[in-house]
Amino acid sequence: DGGITQSPKYLFRKEGQNVTLSCEQNLNHDAMYWYRQDPGQGLRLIYYSQIVNDFQKGDIAEGYSVSREKKESFPLTVTSAQKNPTAFYLCATNIGTPSTDTQYFGPGTRLTVL
């Protein structure tokens, strides 16, 4: 949306399968983020990357993995180790200077694990 693409919008998987969510941006932003949103809860940070080939764990990284091989792409893999993977996943970049930057979100992928 407006520079960040997340596909697909809805994703269904069977329990025990790994699944990779894509996030692509053409904004030339260095930093990219993955958040998880559950009903009635705020956004919780899973992983973030401030530069290519480098990424950091967020608050709820267990059961997830990421890679940052290109500036434009920051895919998130939800592994079978993630206990409750069904959620709305949001990718974001940031705008502005460090410590006052704001988040710019993609349209999100709604993952349902059956």
Next chain:
Amino acid sequence: GQQVMQIPQYQHVQEGEDFTTYCNSSTTLSNIQWYKQRPGGHPVFLIQLVKSGEVKKQKRLTFQFGEAKKNSSLHITATQTTDVGTYFCAGRRGAQKLVFGQGTRLTINP
């Protein structure tokens, strides 16, 4: 760790009534941001407050940052159906990552 609490979790109003959501942090914040998420959509940045006691307005929306930089509020005057959605605050302490509140879901009876 840093926590940001937001209340209420839900608010239902009649169109034309006012609405307020409150955000409280356990620690002093360097800045606070507000986002709006329409139903089925993604969060969109509204505003950032940086200074102690700061008040900013966007049409019918008024944002305040507390004197101690630990709390903030968003007030909407005379709500309209276009205001429906979930409003999130997000606080930052220094150079640390943003911490989001749980959000307040606003529904409006036309």
